[in-house]
Amino acid sequence: MASVNSIYGLFADPDAADRGVNALRHAGVAQDQIVVMSSEPHEGHAFSLLDHKTIMPWLAALGGVVGGACGFLLARYTQVAYPEPLITGGMPLVAPFPSAIVTYELTMMGAVITTVVTLLITARLLKWKQPLYDSEISYGKILVGVLGPSGAARTDLENRLRSAGAEKIKTTGQL
Amino acid sequence: MVIDLDRCTGCEACVVACHAENNIATVGEDQAARARAMHWIRVERYYEGEFPNVKTKFMPVPCQQCGAAPCEPVCPTFASYHTIEGLNGQVYNRCIGTRYCANACPYNTRFFNFYNPVWDKPLDLQLNPDVSVRSEGIMEKCTFCVQRIKAGEVQAAAEKRLVKDGEIQPACVQSCPTQAMVFGDLSDPESEASRLARSNRATRLLDELGTFPKVTYLQRGSWHDNENA
Amino acid sequence: MLFYRRNFKSWIRIAVVMGIAGLAGLVVEHGLAAQDQSAATAAPESQVFTPAHPTVWSAVQEFFNYRPQPVQPIQFTHKVHLANGLQCVMCHVGVDQGPDARIPSDNFCMTCHRVIATDKPEIKKLTAYFNRGEDVPWQRVYGFLPSAHVKFNHAPHIRAGVDCSKCHGDMTKQTVAVRAVDHTMGFCIECHQQRNVSVDCVTCHY
Amino acid sequence: MTTKTPEQINEDLLRPLEGTSPRYLAALTFFVLVVLAGAAAFLHQVYAGLGVTGLNRPVFWGFYITDFVFWIGLSHAGTLISAILRLSNATWRRPVTRCAEVITVFALSIGAMFPVVHLGRPWLAFWLFPYPSERGIWPNIRSPLLWDFFAINTYLLGSVTFLVLPILPDMALVRDRTTGWKKKLYHVLSLGWTGTPRQWSRLEMAMRIMAVAVIPVAVSVHSIVSWDFAMAPVPGWHSTIFAPYFVCGAIFSGIAALIIAMALLRKFLHLEDYLLRIHFENLGKLLLVMSLLWFYFVFAERLTTWYGNGSSEMAVFWPTQSGSYAPLFWAMVVCNFVIPFPILAIKKLRTIAGTVVASIGVVIGMWLERFLIIVPSLSHKYLPYSYGSYRPSFTEIIITVATFAGLAMLYMLFSKIIPIISVWELKAGEVTETATAPALARPEQVRAD
Structure with missing residues (x-):
């Protein structure tokens, strides 16, 4: 886990998580770098529609x-x-x-x-070693984060996540 | 095969001959009481009229070797199938014992080995070496003495000729003292069996089920007769 | 006196001894009963014929098609006999006449071996059998298992010109016959198809 | 229900996984022993021969095929009902679906066992598989037993995936809340589930496809089971009504089994706050509909037989109506209609206890129905000379009983390993408010900033 650089915020409120995703987008983070995880599908929230299309x-x-x-x-x-x-x-x-x-x-x-x-x-299952995970998700939190951000953007991203309503900000890897 | 019911006296010689020829096990009193007796041919007995004016009717029932046999398609392993010559073949080694064929058979002429058969020694020495001994879990039935048919064909082939009508006789036909039974090739219109099967005394058992049985019963007083009269 | 004056410990001792004795008695009785039973079951077993497997183990062996090569009482050499100009049908006289190829009796063997190679140990064995008036207890090499329900007839195959070696391997290289060819159903069907013979099930299975 | 927070839901539903009570162990031991007795009876049957059963000529099928049809029927509890509820988006389904699907998987496995148990030579059952062999002989596709083979395997595969897919998020949940070897175990079982929107939407889509696929399969399975009988020219079997009749009966007994299972779970796992009266009431209404439908089918079948008055058909008809099988027949009508109908029709009686009583009646009645379809017809086939009768043997009874214990055992084990109520689905059902958050900014819009 530690080998991957990431910054993520844990949100209690799905609306705040939506705002968090938007904040990351506005910060110029590419689509495939944004990671969202939750213990419920949260249907109806905008972030649940990420990667929605399938054949x-x-x-x-x-x-x-x-x-x-x-x-x-x-x-x-x-x-x-x-x-x-x-x-x-x-x-x-x-x-x-x-x-x-x-x-x-x-x-x-x-x-x-x-x-x-x-x-x-x-759905990228059968990969038991996920690059990024936090077991607090199972206690009802929603994870919104960035995979592999540049070290320079760290404080900016943290601030954006915090202002979107993140309860905790965590980082992994060497940043 | 053609069976003349007016000639049948119900002596059951055919049943005994069949047991001897085909290595059919006698299951014993207890099992017979539980309706597990095996007789590839049985003589059904029906009574007509009120006492004292009772008439007994006998009907020997072997496997009817149906043309469209209900027992065949239900077998999941092809243990029960139609041979090229038109018999209902029963391949013992292929049988896994679903007993579906016996349920589908409207004539109840299929028999199941509920236990391994047993012969007291030295009675096993009278077993026919040309017929296999079936073991537990296998369905068996009248084969029209297929071992005799095969032997006849092999003999005819060795002598480079065709099988003659009446040359091959199943054990029941051979043993019938009143010659009520005739065996022959129904696909040959000239054979004795074909000729009798076309008789206006001819009926077939449960003909209405559309099984096209290859056993023809001859009897007087059938509706065919009345129609023609 | 002896019984009611004892203390608790000695009662326990008595109980233990009686328990052990009882157990021992049970074991002995069980052994005797088992012996009885085996005697009772062994006797009728020899008096009846049944296609059932004698043991579960033999049934398992048959299921997995495990058949050890038989051991013959006499190391009969097919090789030598064929090399000396004998033909298969000279001894196996039934092969073109019926289902069974037949193995000659020791009487037949002795027509030659009264004089030929009488000093060989295997021939001495044969002579011993002959003198006792016994047949040689040859063990079956081929033959289909009873559960295969196959009826094989040699004669039509010989008449059709099937070479013996097709099924029995090259006998000029074998001493006692060994199972050189695997007689599976696929083996039979292949040849029947090539020769345009019936592959109907009841041609062989009845 | 609305008063529960997600954390409370977690606590309540994961509690059964955390420890075992002596009572649980005692019950489990009991069921395991009964199952072992059944296994011993089966081994005895293989060793001694099928003669240890009560089967005979002409009643070649008895308890085993009755059990087969019964268990396959019972398996329609879960996947079918759950799929219908999923597709119709019934919100009350959420606590019900998983315990229903579990019944399907286990009842189907037990049912699929019976065709092998009843074989004369069960060690050759592998000949039913279509596999190439040097013999060149394959299974006979024309046999209804082969249709069974394909249908049951498809249904089993479908219902296992239908059960397992929604378990993955719950496995991840358990993984995060345990430690040690259990964490490792659930880590493997969760297949690396993390809960990204991608996974959620794919799972949702897969479940929708599975629901669409599994309904026709479930219908086909029991139709094919009925065709095992209807294909044979046996009086009382050879009927066109059999397929819908069997499917109806299957759903009927399936719902009844589900109600009983839910009541037991509710009592023993203390799920009073999750399995509510409304669930029993709604399922009770379904059961009522099926009871009426069942009665309609029986009436239609009996009426046409009686009116047609064919001699061979009537030879089967009268023994069931007023002859030796009449007590069983009328007991079946009482269990399947006379008892459940008033209980389920009167709202006051449609309580949890009421629906359970009705369901027990239905399960017994449906077992009798299967027996009455098989045995009277076989014992009165065409030629009166070969009429017969049937009495089950101890071996058959013990194996039948063992399968019931087997279901209980499997169910108990399952509820210890996996939450019997889908945690995430329940939580998702709690969220009732619609999203008011701003839509996500589109990537191109962001770039324009």
């Missing part, structure tokens, strides 16, 4: 199509794989309704798997 539903739909295609091919292939036709009950080898059921189930499975994988990747 997850389209990816899920695509995953569903791929899964469904796999399902149909599996249903088809497994019935004709044996060199001699395995007829049962006078049904066609690739029976339409059963194949449709398997196709449907694997469509859904494809969509579910794609959603989970997309979530894990785009």
Whole structure:
């Protein structure tokens, strides 16, 4: 943790956190340097809309199509794989309704798997060593901070965060 | 197969022959009382009329070897399937014992090995080496004595000829003292079985279910008869 | 006197001794009962035939397809016999006639070995069997497991011209037969397909 | 509820994770012992053969398949209800969803076990998996059991993710509030959750997609379970009404199970301030609707059978109405309709205790329903010569009982490891005010400064 330079303020009030984010923006901090963390989604607050855009539903739909295609091919292939036709009950080898059921189930499975994988990747999960974290978040605080600020801007950023309503200002790394 | 019910006397020779030919285990009194007896062919007995004018009717019921068998598609492992020759094959080693086929079978002609079968020695020496001995957890049923069919085909192939009509006989057909049963190739219109199956005395068991059974029962007084009269 | 005048400590001592004695008695009785039981179960076991596995362990072994190579009573050399110009069908006379290839009786072996190589230790073993009027207890090498429910017939394969070595390996290099080829279902099906023979399940499984 | 601060919520909901009482350990031990007894019974069955059950010809399916259908039905408690409530944005759902989803995952796992338990040769169950082998024979897609295999796996995967995804923030919460090995454990379990807006919005989106995906899957699962029966030409089974009938019954028993579970959690984890009467009342209303729907389906099914008067159908119909299975049938009607209907319809009776009584009735009634669908039909198949009957054996009963203990055991263990009420969702629900803060300055606007 200590290897990363950062300045952050802990806010109790989500409105103040909104102001804090704005203050950092006005200080000229780039979008990808601003870090916000909270123990609740705080829907309706402006900062909750950061990084809001995602193509997850389209990816899920695509995953569903791929899964469904796999399902149909599996249903088809497994019935004709044996060199001699395995007829049962006078049904066609690739029976339409059963194949449709398997196709449907694997469509859904494809969509579910794609959603989970997309979530894990785009939400940057499965990275247990996060560069910046403060366990006070779990006590209801909202963290607004800057990753890798220049040492010169330190006091300016601290002042801006404080005037936005930060309860505590903390720094990590060598600043 | 064609079974003439007017000839059947209910002697159950077919049942005994089937047990001997196909290594069917006798489960013992206790298990039989719990409805776990296995008879690939059974003689159903029905009574008609009021005492004392009672008439008994016998109906031997083997596996009907349906053309569109309900037991086949429900098997998840292809243990139950349709052979090229049109039999309902039962592949013992592939059976995992879901017993779904037995539920789907409208004729109740499928039998489950609830325990491992046991033969008192030296009765195991009379086991037919051409038929495998099924163990616990396996579904079994009438095969139309597929071992005899295969042996007949091998013999015919060795002699470089086709199988003759009536050359192959399942154990039940062979043992029937009144010759009520006839076995033959239904796909050959000239065979004796085909000829009898076209008779106007012909009926099929639970025909209305659309299973296309390959066992034909011949009897007088059927509605076919009245229609034609 | 002896009983009611004792103090607490000695009562405990008595209790401990009686407890140990009781336990010992239980152990002995249990052992006897177990012996009884094994005698009771062993006897009928030998009197019935069942496809059940004798032990759980054997069932596990079969599940994982573990089959040790059998040990033959006599180190019969296929190599030498074939090198001396014998053909497979000379001894395995049933191979083109029925399901079983057949192994000749020691009577058949002795037609030659009364005079040939009588001084070899393995032949002496054979002669001993013959003199006792016993068959040689050959161990099965191939053969499908009962749970495979396969009925194999040698004759049609020989008639179709399948070479013995296809399934049994090169016998000119083996002494006693060993499981040189793995008889899996894939192995059978591959050949059946190549030769355009039926691969219907009931061709072999019934 | 509104009086609770976020810190109090944390305290209340994380308390069960902090220690165990002797009473908890005693109950857990009891359930573990019952589960072990069930496992022993199953091993005995594998060793001795399926003959130790009461099954026979023609009743080849009995208690195990009843349990299978029952547990799969019960699994519709969670994910389906929770998904519907999520999509309809019902705010009262927040304390309910997780304990419902847990029932789904565990009941489904237990249910999925039964097709293996009932096999004649369970060690070959892996043949149901479509995997390539040198035999060239794959599973038969045409078999309804294979549809089950695919449907249950999809549903299990879906409901596990549906349960696990919203747990991640709570895992992070627990991680921050504990020390030592527990902190390490929860650090791993939280998958590195920090709570950035990006994570929150992705989670929200994923949950919305999952909710949309899981509802049709849940419907399909129980339809397919019903098709296990409806595909076979057995009188009483071969019916087009079965799929909706089973789905309805599944939701019915699922809600009942959820109400019972919630009542128990409320009592034993002291969650009186979170699981309120309104939750029981709302679920009670749902249960009432399902009870009426269930009655409608039973009536429709019975009516068409009776009116059609087919001889083979009537051979199954009469034993259930007035013959040997009649006591069970009418007990089912009492449990599923006569008891719950008045309790749930009269507002005064729709209390916590009232809904629990109704729910217990429904769970028993629905188990009976599954039994009555399977056994009478099998014992009266077409040819009267082969009619049969069925009596369960001790082995089947002990395994059935063990699965109930198994659910209790899994539930108890789960509630010790993970907060049974979603902490962050509850806190998020507390925030009612709308944002009045200024919108964020756009980056280009900032540059113009």
